[in-house]
Amino acid sequence: MKLSLSVLICCCVLLLSCEDTKKEKQVSAEKTPTTTEASEKNTEETETPSEKKYPKITQENVVEFLTAYGKDNPETNLRITTTHGTIDLELYEDTPLHRANYIYLTKQGYFDNTFFHRIVPNFIIQGGNSDNADTNEKRYQIGKDYLIPAELNGRNHTYGSVSGAKQYRENPDKKTAPFEFFIFLGPQTSTSHLNGNYTVFARVTNGMDVVEKIANLPADDNEWPQKNVEISVEVL
Numbered sequence: 001m002k003l004s005l006s007v008l009i010c011c012c013v014l015l016l017s018c019e020d021t022k023k024e025k026q027v028s029a030e031k032t033p034t035t036t037e038a039s040e041k042n043t044e045e046t047e048t049p050s051e052k053k054y055p056k057i058t059q060e061n062v063v064e065f066l067t068a069y070g071k072d073n074p075e076t077n078l079r080i081t082t083t084h085g086t087i088d089l090e091l092y093e094d095t096p097l098h099r100a101n102y103i104y105l106t107k108q109g110y111f112d113n114t115f116f117h118r119i120v121p122n123f124i125i126q127g128g129n130s131d132n133a134d135t136n137e138k139r140y141q142i143g144k145d146y147l148i149p150a151e152l153n154g155r156n157h158t159y160g161s162v163s164g165a166k167q168y169r170e171n172p173d174k175k176t177a178p179f180e181f182f183i184f185l186g187p188q189t190s191t192s193h194l195n196g197n198y199t200v201f202a203r204v205t206n207g208m209d210v211v212e213k214i215a216n217l218p219a220d221d222n223e224w225p226q227k228n229v230e231i232s233v234e235v236l
């Protein structure tokens with residue numbers, strides 16, 4: 001009788017032990033994410049800004065879009081890499097729409113494989129355009145019809161200043177064409193038609209020797225370099 005009772009107690013203990021172990025395994029399985037779930041989570045966490053889908057920029061949403069983008073992307077330094085060397089820029093914080101626009105275009109890869117397409121010795125070099133088909137395609141994807149409101153702030157053109165280009169001279173609101181910019185290197189006597197009409201949004205901090213070299217390359221009658229000066233731009 002005592003033996004039977006001891007056997008019965010042992011069996012009960014074993015059953016309870018097995019049940020607890022089973023429950024622990026179930027809880028452990030519930031807390032461990034599957035390989036697919038872990039992979040999806042990692043993908044979300046490692047998504048880069050350039051992979052994020054943004055709406056096309058239009059004249060109606062340009063201020064709202066660039067204001068919001070600028071708050072999330074506060075960088076102020078860019079590097080232009082050319083076939084003749086590098087040029088470093090500092091973007092001004094008191095031209096927030098222009099700063100945000102050029103950071104956005106850079107992170108979207110717009111400037112890569114564009115050119116310094118206009119060069120005038122002792123005056124300017126202008127970049128952001130090309131005769132490549134993918135340049136127009138990039139403009140279409142980003143929003144080819146918007147202009148940036150002027151942010152003049154009383155800043156004049158000086159040696160190494162960077163300004164936004166305009167699509168046409170008769171532009172009473174002095175809005176900037178978003179995809180092109182020019183670096184000024186001419187004398188102050190050449191700024192009378194620039195000051196107060198073009199937004200100065202950055203300055204060259206390093207590489208004016210490269211700017212000078214590009215400005216003095218052979219060019220055709222339309223001020224286009226005879227040999228393309230390809231560029232790429234990155235955020236520092």
